[in-house]
Amino acid sequence: MRTAPRSVSRRASASSVVVAAALALVGVQAAGQTATAATKEASSIVTCTTANTRLTVTEAARPLSHLLLKATNTGTKSCYAYSAPYLRAGADAQAVLPWADESTPQAVVTLKPGQSAYAGILTYSPDGEGGATEKTLGVFLADRKGHATDQEKTLNLPNGGVFFNSAATVTYWQDNAADALAW
Known part of the structure; x- marks a missing residue:
């Protein structure tokens, strides 16, 4: 057995x-x-550009002196929202707003068709110098290497114009509005 x-x-x-x-x-x-x-x-994921992305800018209720830039993928493929947008406050702006380095996300924001990415814009601070009320915001999106793409989208700013001074900055792209306005 x-x-x-x-x-x-x-x-x-x-x-x-x-x-x-x-x-x-x-x-x-x-x-x-x-x-x-x-x-x-x-x-098959492409770079978000002004051709496949709708851009809007609105005034944020909080914090004060902030705008919210929203990029919505209108294409048929997912797209990468690289780095941060290059912004020119006003038609005569000679330089773009600096990026808030502390807002760098852990990964590139990927937008499926219909999804949005957000960037917070600090328009002024009492610590800033000079300034003027601007009526438009020129927006360039970044490519994979962090360089501005060649297509600029000009947006009208809310309330007929917004005051910008030397403290103005923009965050990196975030996957939600709350994170974009946290800086």
Whole structure:
């Protein structure tokens, strides 16, 4: 009687090894297919540009002296909202607003069709110098390398104009408005 259980036990062990090997092979194949699918999806994501993105700017209720820039993907493919927008306050602006480095997200914001990214704009601070009321905001989006794209979108600022001084800054793109207005 002892012989039978041992032979069954060896057969069960051999079967277990075969099953484990088969499952491992399936796992490797599934991981490869997942990686391939992720690579294909990533390669089909484009850069958010003014051609595939609707831009709007609104006055934020809080905090004071802030605007909210919203970029909505109007294209048929997902797009990356790289870095932060390049903004020119007023038609005669010689330089873009500096980016708030402390607002850098952990990853590039990816927008599926219909989704939005947000950037908070501090327009002035009592610590800032000079300033003027501007009626327009020129917006350039960034490419993968962080360079401004060649297409500018000019937006009308709320209330017929907004005061900007030397303290004006813009955040990096965020995936929600609350985070964009936290800086």
